[in-house]
Amino acid sequence: xxxxxxxxxxxxxxxxxxxxxxxxxxxxxxxxxxxxxxxxxxxxxxxxxxxxxxxxxxxxxxxxxxxxxxxxxxxxxxxxxxxxxxxxxxxxxxxxxxxxxxxxxxxxxxxxxxxxxxxxxxxxxxxxxxxxxxxxxxxxxxxxxxxxxxxxxxxxxxxxxxxxxxxxxxxxxxxxxxxxxxxxxxxxxxxxxxxxxxxxxxxxxxxxxxxxxxxxxxxxxxxxxxxxxxxxx
Amino acid sequence: xxxxxxxxxxxxxxxxxxxxxxxxxxxxxxxxxxxxxxxxxxxxxxxxxxxxxxxxxxxxxxxxxxxxxxxxxxxxxxxxxxxxxxxxxxxxxxxxxxxxxxxxxxxxxxxxxxxxxxxxxxxxxxxxxxxxxxxxxxxxxxxxxxxxxxxxxxxxxxxxxxxxxxxxxxxxxxxxxxxxxxxxxxxxxxxxxxxxxxxxxxxxxxxxxxxxxxxxxxxxxxxxxxxxxxxxx
Numbered sequence: 001x002x003x004x005x006x007x008x009x010x011x012x013x014x015x016x017x018x019x020x021x022x023x024x025x026x027x028x029x030x031x032x033x034x035x036x037x038x039x040x041x042x043x044x045x046x047x048x049x050x051x052x053x054x055x056x057x058x059x060x061x062x063x064x065x066x067x068x069x070x071x072x073x074x075x076x077x078x079x080x081x082x083x084x085x086x087x088x089x090x091x092x093x094x095x096x097x098x099x100x101x102x103x104x105x106x107x108x109x110x111x112x113x114x115x116x117x118x119x120x121x122x123x124x125x126x127x128x129x130x131x132x133x134x135x136x137x138x139x140x141x142x143x144x145x146x147x148x149x150x151x152x153x154x155x156x157x158x159x160x161x162x163x164x165x166x167x168x169x170x171x172x173x174x175x176x177x178x179x180x181x182x183x184x185x186x187x188x189x190x191x192x193x194x195x196x197x198x199x200x201x202x203x204x205x206x207x208x209x210x211x212x213x214x215x216x217x218x219x220x221x222x223x224x225x226x227x228x229x230x231x232x233x
Numbered sequence: 234x235x236x237x238x239x240x241x242x243x244x245x246x247x248x249x250x251x252x253x254x255x256x257x258x259x260x261x262x263x264x265x266x267x268x269x270x271x272x273x274x275x276x277x278x279x280x281x282x283x284x285x286x287x288x289x290x291x292x293x294x295x296x297x298x299x300x301x302x303x304x305x306x307x308x309x310x311x312x313x314x315x316x317x318x319x320x321x322x323x324x325x326x327x328x329x330x331x332x333x334x335x336x337x338x339x340x341x342x343x344x345x346x347x348x349x350x351x352x353x354x355x356x357x358x359x360x361x362x363x364x365x366x367x368x369x370x371x372x373x374x375x376x377x378x379x380x381x382x383x384x385x386x387x388x389x390x391x392x393x394x395x396x397x398x399x400x401x402x403x404x405x406x407x408x409x410x411x412x413x414x415x416x417x418x419x420x421x422x423x424x425x426x427x428x429x430x431x432x433x434x435x436x437x438x439x440x441x442x443x444x445x446x447x448x449x450x451x452x453x454x455x456x457x458x459x460x461x462x463x464x465x466x
Contacts (some may be wrong), residue, residue, distance in 0.1 A: 044284070044293055051281035051300070052352065057314075057332070060277055060300075061307045067284070067297060076292045081290075100288070117286065119352075 001128075001177075001197055005135040008201035011142070015208040015216070020142050022150025025121065026090065029151065031215040033087050034225050038103040039207060041080045042111045042199040044070045049119040050126050062175060069168045079168070082161035089158030093232045101223030106210035114203045121196070124183050124223040127176050128193035133169045142164050234361075234410075234430055238368040244375070248441040248449070253375050255383025259323065260460040262384065264448040266320050267458050271336040272440060274313045275344045277303045282352040283359050295408060302401045312401075315394035315442035322391030326465045335458030339443035347436045355430070357416050360409050361426035362433040366402045367410065373398050 010016060018024050019032060047066045054060045056208025084094040096102065099215040118126040140162040156163070184190045214220045243249060250258050252265065260409045280299045305311025317327040329335065351359040373395040380387040389396070417423045447453045 038439060039288060040408065041288075044290070046285070048281045048284035048293075052278050052285055052348070054278065055274075056303050057277070057310075057331075058307065059282075061304050061310075064297075064300060064304065067293075070299065071290050071294050077290075077294075115285070118256075199265065 001131060001180075001194065002096075004136070004194060004197050004201060005132070008198060009132060009135040009139075009206065010201065010204040010208055011135065011139045013205060013208040013212075015212050016139070016143075018216070020146030020150075022081060022100070022146065027065050028152075028215050029153075030090050030092055030227070030230075031225060033083075033090055033092060034097055034102045034230070035104055035107045035207060035211055037080075037083055037097050038100055038107045039111050040070070041098070041100070042115055044080070046115045046118045049115055050123070053123060053126075055121075069164075079161055079164060082164060086158050086161060088232060089153040089155070091153070091232055093230050096230035102230055104210050104214055104221055104224040106221070107207050110203050110206045114200065117196075118197065122191055122192070124180065125192055125196035127183075128180050128196035130176050131180065131197050131220075132200045132204060133173045136169045137166050140169075175215055204222065234364060234413075234427065235278065235367070237427060237430050237434060238365070240370075241431060241438065242365060242368040243437040243441055244368065244372040246438060246441040246445075248445050249372065249376075251449070253379030253383075255379065261444075261448050262386075263323050263325055263460070263463075264458060265315075265444060266323055266325060267330055267335045267463070268337055268340045268440060268444055270313075270316055270320070270330050271333055271340045273303070274331070274333070275314050275348055277313070279348045279351045282348055283356070286352070286356060286359075298407055302397075313392055315397060319391050319394060321465060322386040322388070324465055325381060326463050329463035333369070335463055337443050337447055337448075337454055337457040339454070340440050343439045343443075344437045347433065350429075350432065355425070357413065357422055358425055360416075361413050361429035363409050364413065364430050365407065365433045366406045367438060369402045370399050373402075433462035440445050 015032070017030070024032070044067045045169045047063060047070075051060050051063055051067075054063065068078065070079040072081060083100060087097040100108075114129070117129060144159050144162050147159060180193050184193045214224060220226055248265070252262070257265070277300045280296060280303075284293050284296055284300075287296065301311065303312040305314060317331060320327045320330040333341075347362070350362060377392050377395050380392060413426050417426045447457060453459055
């Protein structure tokens with residue numbers, strides 16, 4: 001599982017190197033914030049799809065904390081509301097970002113495919129796919145450091161999403177990894193778990209490929225956000 | 234919507250009259266507790282199926298409280314753990330009840346159909362189907378009174394599930410009913426909402442028909458609980 005991360009996790013993608021190294025233009029950062037919102041905001045739907053298939057109430061209770069981390073409460077919000085603080089910091093209208101209107105179709109397709117995967121595949125595959133979180137704290141730490149060093153917009157409020165994930169993700173990983181290691185007790189199941197994690201790295205990678213093609217190379221697809229749109233009033 | 238309740242809600246079913254009037258044998262009560270667990274314990278899966286399709290984070294945050302009410306936290310549990318207190322009170326082994334092994338196939342089919350309905354149908358239909366909760370506080374109040382008056386096992390601890398629902402259900406109904414009234418702004422949508430609520434009354438009624446046939450008339454289907462099984466050690 002860790003080798004899959006070493007080979008395929010999106011910390012190796014050129015877009016992240018560019019972002020963390022301070023080489024993204026403000027509009028490239030905005031495009032990333034807009035598109036990543038689409039992924040971020042669908043994660044609770046993915047986790048609810050998982051819950052909807054779990055007959056064991058105790059597993060449901062444990063898994064539910066993921067939805068709570070991302071959605072939060074009615075008044076205080078959670079991770080996805082913290083993401084909108086980042087949107088604000090980079091000069092975007094948070095309502096525009098939250099509407100999802102500017103996300104690229106390729107982003108939606110990748111995200112929808114992930115939600116459907118979790119709805120349709122065995123629970124083992126769904127849990128294994130979540131384990132890209134094993135590799136997330138390292139990328140979040142790099143990101144906090146890189147963004148703070150290189151971009152004026154970056155401050156504690158703007159980056160609170162990533163700081164919170166530093167503590168939320170390891171708790172989820174500890175549970176999910178143990179569950180997979182316990183459950184995958186045949187070679188066939190172990191292969192399925194590896195394939196699921198590999199699929200999930202594809203979901204993440206495809207989003208950055210689309211971002212690079214659209215906003216670094218400048219081939220923005222019809223309907224997607226164009227620089228100048230959706231700015232804070 | 235209220236007329237559908239007056240015509241079709243399961244408070245009119247002879248099994249409930251028998252239960253609340255003190256005419257059920259201990260084994261009939263046990264059969265009800267075992268089968269109703271199957272419904273109860275799948276309600277959080279139904280609500281998660283709904284959440285998995287909601288793109289609006291604020292609607293997800295509000296709806297999530299239903300899962301919290303039923304599943305509760307890892308240590309304290311929620312409504313479905315309170316249901317197991319009732320199981321204990323009527324002399325059943327709560328682990329046996331929680332395993333779901335003794336439930337009749339007809340109960341599972343009805344419950345699974347409801348979960349799938351919420352997963353597959355438009356959100357309007359899913360919310361409208363939840364509105365049998367409009368009629369629930371009345372039946373829960375009757376039930377508390379009837380069980381306390383007629384059965385030795387009934388006390389505050391055993392009936393805590395129903396007492397909690399007296400306050401939980403109205404909050405859910407207030408939200409769901411307003412949502413449906415706002416959203417169903419064409420005759421076609423209003424008909425769909427009414428059909429969904431009617432479908433849901435069928436889901437509830439079918440469970441009591443199966444119970445009556447199996448345990449009042451004594452035609453217990455293969456594999457279902459038989460008196461003497463699953464008793465508390």
